[in-house]
Amino acid sequence: MVKLTIDGREFQAEEEKTILEVASENGIHIPTLCYHEEVSPYGACRLCMVEVTRKGRKRLVASCLYPVAEGLVVRTETPEVNNIRRTVIELLLARCPDSEVVQEMAHDLGVDKPIFSLEEDNHKCILCALCTRVCQEVVGVSAITLVNRGVDRQMATPFYDFSEVCIGCGSCSFVCPTRAISFEDVGDTRVLTMPHVTMEFKLKKCSKCGKYWAPERQLEYIAKTAGIAPEAFDICPDCRD
Amino acid sequence: MHAEAGQIAKKVGAILDKYQHDKGMLVSILQDIQEEYNYLPRESLEYVSKTLDVPFSQLYSIATFFKALRLTPRGRHLINVCLGTACHVRGAVKVLETIERELGVKSGGTTDGLEFTLETVNCVGACALGPVVIVDGDYHGQMKTEKVKDMIKQYS
Structure with missing residues (x-):
């Protein structure tokens, strides 16, 4: 201590x-x-x-x-600390002017408009790598990383392609502080939208109520890592006793 | 297709053996693979990922981070246009533009059929000869836009 x-x-x-x-x-x-x-x-x-x-x-x-x-x-x-935080949030606001989280935070720190010129291709990613850390450390698949270097740095899957290891769980979207990643379940498909990559995943249908409730890949992954029989996921949590 | 996969397994496998399958040697491993193929084929990265149990995304991240690593093949001839200060003020940009037009590729690109790859460099220490263009290690000094066509002809 x-x-x-x-x-x-x-x-x-x-x-x-x-x-x-x-x-x-x-x-x-x-x-x-x-x-x-x-x-x-x-x-x-x-x-x-x-x-x-x-x-x-x-x-x-x-x-x-x-x-x-x-x-x-x-x-x-302290004045110095606040000063540097204001500069940092100004830069982030210039990068992601559309992100509500960044806007709010900037407002709290007394910045409403950055003196820097605004980024043109508008995405909300601040390259904090929280998504990639969660994908690696919590989910354990490392489907996404930061790629390229310097001003070209982006969060992406290898070759900007559909990732063979991504399970479509959406943890990256859940943890993203600026909501740069989102997903939507449309019918039997989950569409995961990242700033530079979009991926689609097939959803599993509950054999009882017919509801599509989770990506098939995610359920296969959970079954494999937790040692559960894949049939356990035939029924959605709502239909289980 | 299968033959090529087998070939990658053999060649890349030998490189991995050389480094005793050490995950800490990824950069050296990628450099050696590039030495072999003159770029990093996607399949070779997939093979390294599978064999060493390193995430594919991590290899892609490394391959795109270092300027010395390439994911696209380079042409048979490498044209390097010096854009150092001395060459720049003597019109290297015009020379570069002419070569770009002549080859039909932008700087950093490779012509169809993998004939030429065009790159720029920021000073080669031959400022007295500026503007300098280096093709496959041959230095072409006092380059002019009018001399570009003949120079390219020498190599194609």
Whole structure:
């Protein structure tokens, strides 16, 4: 256990925790977009920047990645911190002017219109890689990754094709902070729409009520990984006793 | 088709053996595959993915991240147009445009039938010769738009 100070309050925390974890456990709000407690931190959005003082030296760090240490003094709201967060959200707003989440967050930070020119091809992806981390760490299929480099960087499947390993579960859509990924079940097909790739999945029909209730690939995957007989999914959860 | 799949398994398999199937050596493995095929065939990435149990998406991510790795085949002849400052001010852009028109491909592209691949480079250290065009390692100095046609003819 180490002792640290966040915004003037003293806390005890386990050594392997990050500043963000300790702060949120104690009700101190730090804005984030790319952080999710179920996956490893990535430090992409830079909104969680805080000021830390250690051995008399002050610096700005991403709190989602910075581990706590003995005697660390953290301040989550200083003029410098707010300034850098405003710049970050301005850049994100210029990139995704249509994203409501980014708009709201910008508004909260006092930014209504970015000084930067707006991105033209309009998609809502901020490249935070939360979808790819969930796909890899939670779902375990790694169907999507960030591809290309620099200004060409995009979230996509290999060769922008239908992914042979994607199970159509929609976890990427569920976790996306800016709602850049969406899916819709139309009849017997699930259409998963990503900024640069669209994929279709066949849905399974419940043998009792006839409702299409989940992608066939997802059910096959669950059956395989959990060691359940595939027939267990012939009936939808609503029709089970 | 089957013969080719078997060939990829054999050639790429040998490269994987060389690196003892080490997942930490992916970049070197891809470089060696590219050395063999002069680009990274999709099937070779699929084979590496399956054999080393590395997600296909991760290989695609690496292959698109590094500029030295290519996913499309390169032509038999490589034309490199220098766009360094010295060449640039002496009209390298015009030379490039002429070559693009002559070959019918944009910079970075490859002509039909895999004859030529056109690329640009930011200075080759031969500024006194500018504008410089390098074809298969031969340096063509003091390039002019009028000389482009003859130069290409030499190689086709």
